[in-house]
Amino acid sequence: MSNKAPNNGWWRGGVIYQIYPRSFQDSNGDGIGDLPGITQRLDHIAALGADGIWISPFFKSPMKDFGYDVSDYNDVDPMFGTLDDFRALVARAHVLGLKVMIDQVLSHCSDQHPWFVESRSSRDNPKADWFVWADPRDDGNPPNNWLSIFGGSAWQWDTRRCQYYLHNFLTSQPDLNFHHPAVQDALLDTVKFWLDLGVDGYRLDTVNFFFHDAQLRDNPGRGAPDRSNPDPAVNPFNPYGWQRHVYDKSRPENLPFLQRLRALLDQYPDTTMVGEIGDDDGLARVAEYTAGGDKLHMAYCFDLLGEAHDAPFLHGFLTRFNTIVGDGWPCWALSNHDVVRSATRWGGPNPDPRLLRLAAAFQASLRGTVCLYQGEELGLPEAELRYEDLQDPYGITMWPEFKGRDGCRTPMPWSGDAPHAGFTTGDRPWLPVAEAHRALAVDRQAGAPDSMLSFFTHLLHWRRQQVALREGRLTLLPAHPQVLAFIRQHDTQTLLCVFNFSDQVAKLALPEDWRSATVLDGSGLPGARLEGDCVRCEPYGGLFLHRT
Template identity: 55%
Template structure:
């Protein structure tokens, strides 16, 4: 039986999100209570004590809105209701009540760059060129030869334009053809999506994760995108090298200057409600940090953003330092949310390991590094168990992105398989029926019930590490300064007030002995869960994939 931590004064403060630990729940795969093989809101309610016992501050729910599920709920057909497969609004309200009782904030996805083609807005918009919603989506005439208006591409492959025989025009879709883009140049569209946001604010949600936040506006002149710059990686998802989307510099189909004013409108609405927050997903290739800076500066737009910088295969000190240092230099008064995994990328244990035998060690050291970075952090369900990417056959795939690029790319389903709760039960306790994606046998052996009774488990490490983070104010919102070391060592200080901590991480697969960085005077070693590095005279001795902490 897990016990939830007591509420803290910080959970009631206006800046609770700054330095918060957010746990992402993918509702389809978390817990099924009605035996249809798909997770639901009642399942989330059942497992909230487990989430609270991890020591996190908030949960982020991936979409649960009414949807035909062409893109697993990221194609919304009703922004103000719960899809019946997940439950009802009453279930959602009950979940909110239970989350508040446990001291958890609730952040929900808002997918407002596009809708489903089954949304009533789009059905009306495509009906004619002169109805009240005719200009609510991005429509354009064909070129004289019948081809698309310009060269824009879809993230999911192929052109970003789909011909509609009713209007005899093309409509724009950054993702699936069944996900038409809203026309944010139309003020009525902005008003409508803000009304939907207000609906959930009135139900007490504490914040919004804004999907594809830099995709809201397009270039009014529909100018062609130029070829991509050699050093940019534009796709924003795994495997850009198999996707022609990465062959363009996306100067005109996203990240338009008009987005700034809309984000100010969004923030003005949130500021009417106390203690709310926003975290924006920015996929903008080499320009991502510049975009984050623009979207989070001034205190009148987004509270924080995250990029795909740490969601790739590189788990080296130089890469982590570059990402964090670049953010701190470019984003002066904004805030970042770091993550190693989410529902769109291969699980980080599989990305970072060099051989299967080090999976548990890598899972633990990655958690330690993430928990000590400056910023808020997101954990993705199952990473606290050290789950690797699930291996699926083509016949099992449900992800349209994976199906489109198979076999060069296996898609995102391998990180979306069901949560494993009980090793002894059918479907690992996720469901009594065949689940929408198969339960991995490798995952079942790592189920929660097995790790609950093991003090050396990855789950125990996550709980202890998050408790350590929470007990040190410098780790919540203190300053961070990197120190010069060799390329296999990540060293930095975290400081706030009188507290100044040194962290040194060895991400090499062999031991290291390094001299204490110049200008650093160690006062005493600090015990950190899972780290066994030692301070010996003027050196720090580190084992493979190990770390050390000291008070300065």
């Protein structure tokens, strides 16, 4: 296949639902979620109004980083099921009209992968240069100052080769050497394997980490990081954030490889890729990696995954986005498996349901693709865990100042009264179910007209009918201390979206050409009304106006 396959662009303006498979649904009672469990629950996602799913890694792995350390790219880990289970999942998803995206971890693999086992065996084996090896400095120290996201040096000494190998994450996650053409070819073969099985796209983990500086130059320092930085790698308790990551990631050599990857996906109809970007200047990378229509289809960075969420911050961020990214296509997430859940991060220990509804409507109104993390539709807060219950190596290492990522990874609550909230019939789930989540379980919210689940479902189905929200341009109104407002404009529909991100009543004076507009009903977002030439917003209220 040399010609491009057709692409219907389902992902542009679509809604992607992220599934963390360990925590979604356990079908066999071992306390760990699995592929058959996901298949059982696909109806919930389809009814919600999603267009596709993204499944976090389920490949064979020793699970030191819960699947982000792959030991076989072309098989399912037995704890999650089999390749036949995956085929059944894809078939059922497609029957329900859901696309299936999977999480591809290309920058590194497990130290138990046969490639690394061979590479570390000697300095002259066929895969000796498939990973990033380097001699020590004269004093025995690592070759440069690069740091691991999980703390300490990014270099691990290996006694077999008497060299260091690079690991941007755990020591058990050696980085592949993308400067070696055979490595690129082998990884592209693994991508093709799953495309041939029917997947509709990929979420690419750490997409800007593929290449390193071949000269291994030191990163420059920058001092203590800003505590408000949303990137989970840049927290004040982690030395990683004290460097400017000029040489260990986001290298220009990334772009030709992304073009090779895109050329492969373009041979399969209606496929897409979204890249995760953790960078000192995430917006610049989003622009670079989505420009030209020959690299990533979409990308996301961490700017909306921090605590800042007031109207001036959001206005400033969207202003920078429009300036830097331009026509690049973003994927907007407010939560994922790496950060504190948005209900707690934005709403504190007792989040106001009105704020959660407003945040959902805001996310659904941005130009781009929406990515929802499992449980967001229920308004789940971050779970509090004891140290004894932690599984995340990041949290175990950084405890107690940084508790890691387990609090957003606890099991999905399906039934408020069932043991382990219906996640498993086993004696013990891999992480405990948060008791606070029981009252928010799916069965407690389903059919309740005032529930968060009902609001989300209503909002997403309503959004599908608004072409301006799915495809339109975005123009910001002037900054306001409480209210974020912007226009979404399409050839056949123009909307004014108004969101009061404060806990006080706010008024927004309408632009003159919007003073004859009317409220567009149906979104379900409460708390605002027209009042003369103004919009009056109650705390955390908002509305949509349209011109007829």
